[in-house]
Structures are given as structure tokens and as C-alpha cells.
Amino acid sequence: MENMLSVWKTKPKEGLEIKGAPVPNISDDEVLVKVRAASICGTDLHIYKWGPWAQERISGNLPYIFGHEVSGEIVDAGKNVKGVSLGDHVSAETHISCGYCPQCRTCREHICDNVKILGVDTNGAFAEYIAIPYRNAWVNDKGIPHWVACAQEPLGNAVHTVFDGEVAGKTVSIFGMGPIGVCAAGLCKLAGADKVIAVDMNEERLKFAKDFGADLAINSGEEGVDAKKEIMDATNGLGADVFLEMAGASGALRQGLETLRPGGRASILGIFPKPVEIDVTNDIVFRGISINGINGRKMFDTWYKAKSFLPKIGLERLVTHRFRLSEIEKGFGVLLKKEGMKVVLEP
Ligand SMILES: [Zn+2]
Ligand SMILES: [Zn+2]
CATH class of the missing domain: 3.40.50.720 (NAD(P)-binding Rossmann-like Domain)
Structure with missing residues (x-):
């Protein structure tokens, strides 16, 4: 398959690696999203710096592509996909729940016993393409630019x-x-x-x-x-x-x-x-x-509420820096110096 630019955590130490990788294959339950914008979260900073949390949580996952705050366009869909279509602009709910544990079965998916986190436990969004389960794709209004829509996670x-x-x-x-x-x-x-x-x-x-x-x-x-x-x-x-x-x-x-x-x-x-x-x-x-x-966003009550506030809150004011994805080190540099609020990367 085609080669894409992607940002990897390969070694158990500070830093990252930018390299080519195959565009992800999708399963029957996934959509392929062409990433238009991804923002850097506090979690990504911990992964970059390889602090105690990252050492404990991520060591077993290396090497992998990190990043999880994303906005992009659906360009392919597996055969079981429902509710979203090719061309939709989407962001991702980052908690991938199992659907069968006692939490999931009692409307508490956000604290699923078997939760996997996008860009932490699975390949993430600092890449040109990302595969996500269709249930985690959240359709955005096309009037909201990708560089704003990607920063919906903190809003959520x-x-x-x-x-x-x-x-x-x-x-x-x-x-x-x-x-x-x-x-x-x-x-x-x-x-x-x-x-x-x-x-x-x-x-x-x-x-x-x-x-x-x-x-x-x-x-x-x-x-x-x-x-x-x-x-x-x-x-x-x-x-x-x-x-x-x-x-x-x-x-x-x-x-x-x-x-x-x-x-x-x-x-x-x-x-x-x-x-x-x-x-x-x-x-x-x-x-x-x-x-x-409070853990993450309530799935998916929070997203519906956030959708109604998104046009009113002026989220774009939080985006202090925009870089190309290939300049991601600059983005981390800004945040390490505690200079920016939201840093957005565009492939
Ligand atoms: Zn985040
Ligand atoms: Zn579950």
C-alpha cells in the first residue's frame, strides 16, 4: 500500500521519530480517515518526554504511531460501517470500548473495563491516515475548519x-x-x-x-x-x-x-x-x-452537548500555533517551553 508520513514513538526515552509507513488497512468495522489536522494533547507531551506515566503505560506498546486529537475526512469504510459515510468530516472519540463488560452494558462506556485509547494503545493520529472504529467517528459540521475541530477533545x-x-x-x-x-x-x-x-x-x-x-x-x-x-x-x-x-x-x-x-x-x-x-x-x-x-467524555452524551457549544465558544482562540506535521518537533518545543495553548499539526 501507499506510503504515508507518520510520527512514531520507537524508543523508551524522550523524543519521537518521523518516518514513512504503509497506509493502515481497515477492518470491516473501521473507517479510514485522511487526517487534515491533529492537535497535541498533554498526554502526547508525557509520551514525548517519556515521563513516569508513559513508562508505566506505554512501554509495552512500542513502536507505534501516537497522537489522538484529530479531524479529517473519511476516505474508505469497512463493510459493517453504519451511520457515517465517505466524505464525512470526522473527529474521534478516543476511548475504544469493548461493548460487553459490565460498564459498557450499563451506559458507562467511557469507563469500560477493557478500554483501549486511540494513540496510546493503538496507532494514532500523527500521520496522514488513521483507521478508527466507525462507532468512534464523530461527524463534524463541514463549516468548522479541521484545525479547530481537532481540538474538540479538551472541549469535550x-x-x-x-x-x-x-x-x-x-x-x-x-x-x-x-x-x-x-x-x-x-x-x-x-x-x-x-x-x-x-x-x-x-x-x-x-x-x-x-x-x-x-x-x-x-x-x-x-x-x-x-x-x-x-x-x-x-x-x-x-x-x-x-x-x-x-x-x-x-x-x-x-x-x-x-x-x-x-x-x-x-x-x-x-x-x-x-x-x-x-x-x-x-x-x-x-x-x-x-x-x-471525571474520566474522558461521556459516550456519547458529551459529544452531543459539545456540538451545541462548539459554534458559540470560540475554540479557535485556543489554537496558538499551527505547523506542518513534519515540523512536529517545533510543536513540542513550544509546549515544553509552556508558550502555547493548543498546537495544531497539518499533514
Ligand atoms: Zn487528548
Ligand atoms: Zn467495556
């Missing part, structure tokens, strides 16, 4: 976390202003939140949060700034109604819980590098707080 994660409970008329604190946190701030405002408080240690990222509608941006890394006091002051001493943890930092989790009002809701999306100690008795039990863990 934000949708799942924000709408895990009610936000209309509520005060929401969000810790961690990466692309997901910024999308969450925008969604909260679009959905009628009363006040959105964004917390991060990076001034640039806080500017994005403001731009997406955050009412208050707190730089917790700045000398003399007490995020806890600022949140309590901004909520008349009551605390936030809702706390969204998107930083994966123990300090953020503690401060978020301490500044959540009694009876409030905490939804945690952040991934913590180690176990975190929290005061369960005083911060959770006595104050009647609910804590929910």
Missing part, C-alpha cells in the same frame, strides 16, 4: 466536567487553566454561571481564561496572593458552589475543597502524579460535599 472533557452538575446561577471556581480549564470557564459563562473564578500560576493562561469569560482570574503563584482569601472574599465569605479541579495539583485540590461552600459539588478531572492527603472529616464529611471523578 470540559463539557463532561462542567455539566456533571448544575452551574446556572452558581459561583464556580476552576483550578488549572490549560485548554480544558479555559474551555470550562467559557462553558460556565455560556450556561449562565453567576461568577467564574479562574486560578492558575501562569499569567498568560489566566489571560485566556479572562478572554473566555472568567470574571476573576487569580494568579496563585504571585507573591503575596492568597487564593483562598480571594475566593472567600469574592463569594461574600460563603465559598464557591462548584469547584472544578483541572490542575492535578495537591495544593489546588486542597484549596478548592476548602473554598467550596458546605453542600457544594467538586468535580475532579486533574490527574495527580501521586496520592494526595486531604482532610476528609472536616473538608468533606462535616461539610456535606460531593466529589465526583
Whole structure:
């Protein structure tokens, strides 16, 4: 078969390899997507840097093509494919579920016991073509450019976390202003939140949060700034109604819980590098707080909701850099220097 440009993780160390590879063969249940744009996710950065998570999770998968945030066009389809057609513009739900485990059979496919993740456990999107199960293909409106549509994954994660409970008329604190946190701030405002408080240690990222509608941006890394006091002051001493943890930092989790009002809701999306100690008795039990863990996107409720917000949220503002796929090292360079939000690669 034809040769394509593709980006591989071949060795258990920092870096990547760009090389030619055959265009993937599709099974009867897959579609072949011609990749028009793929964006770099935090997960890809872990894979690139070969940090502890990647070492534990990916070592057995090498060599393989990574990348999973994608938008492209269906150019071939297996004989069992239904619901999508040649020429459709699609993105991919990255959780490939088994369909038969107890989670899948009770509408919890996103936490499938046998989940495979696109570009982590299977060949991914940093290539000219990718094969995906047809059930994971999500049809995009053709009016949305590929370089914007590929960045729907962070929006989806934000949708799942924000709408895990009610936000209309509520005060929401969000810790961690990466692309997901910024999308969450925008969604909260679009959905009628009363006040959105964004917390991060990076001034640039806080500017994005403001731009997406955050009412208050707190730089917790700045000398003399007490995020806890600022949140309590901004909520008349009551605390936030809702706390969204998107930083994966123990300090953020503690401060978020301490500044959540009694009876409030905490939804945690952040991934913590180690176990975190929290005061369960005083911060959770006595104050009647609910804590929910959020994993990926709800399949496929989140996608339907995200579709309605996509034209309104201005996702294109998050795309700070666009490179050719062959320049992918430049893209990682930008993110390693913590300069960009979303870096998009176009084959
Ligand atoms: Zn991702
Ligand atoms: Zn399953």
C-alpha cells in the first residue's frame, strides 16, 4: 500500500521519530480517515518526554504511531460501517470500548473495563491516515475548519466536567487553566454561571481564561496572593458552589475543597502524579460535599452537548500555533517551553 508520513514513538526515552509507513488497512468495522489536522494533547507531551506515566503505560506498546486529537475526512469504510459515510468530516472519540463488560452494558462506556485509547494503545493520529472504529467517528459540521475541530477533545472533557452538575446561577471556581480549564470557564459563562473564578500560576493562561469569560482570574503563584482569601472574599465569605479541579495539583485540590461552600459539588478531572492527603472529616464529611471523578467524555452524551457549544465558544482562540506535521518537533518545543495553548499539526 501507499506510503504515508507518520510520527512514531520507537524508543523508551524522550523524543519521537518521523518516518514513512504503509497506509493502515481497515477492518470491516473501521473507517479510514485522511487526517487534515491533529492537535497535541498533554498526554502526547508525557509520551514525548517519556515521563513516569508513559513508562508505566506505554512501554509495552512500542513502536507505534501516537497522537489522538484529530479531524479529517473519511476516505474508505469497512463493510459493517453504519451511520457515517465517505466524505464525512470526522473527529474521534478516543476511548475504544469493548461493548460487553459490565460498564459498557450499563451506559458507562467511557469507563469500560477493557478500554483501549486511540494513540496510546493503538496507532494514532500523527500521520496522514488513521483507521478508527466507525462507532468512534464523530461527524463534524463541514463549516468548522479541521484545525479547530481537532481540538474538540479538551472541549469535550470540559463539557463532561462542567455539566456533571448544575452551574446556572452558581459561583464556580476552576483550578488549572490549560485548554480544558479555559474551555470550562467559557462553558460556565455560556450556561449562565453567576461568577467564574479562574486560578492558575501562569499569567498568560489566566489571560485566556479572562478572554473566555472568567470574571476573576487569580494568579496563585504571585507573591503575596492568597487564593483562598480571594475566593472567600469574592463569594461574600460563603465559598464557591462548584469547584472544578483541572490542575492535578495537591495544593489546588486542597484549596478548592476548602473554598467550596458546605453542600457544594467538586468535580475532579486533574490527574495527580501521586496520592494526595486531604482532610476528609472536616473538608468533606462535616461539610456535606460531593466529589465526583471525571474520566474522558461521556459516550456519547458529551459529544452531543459539545456540538451545541462548539459554534458559540470560540475554540479557535485556543489554537496558538499551527505547523506542518513534519515540523512536529517545533510543536513540542513550544509546549515544553509552556508558550502555547493548543498546537495544531497539518499533514
Ligand atoms: Zn487528548
Ligand atoms: Zn467495556
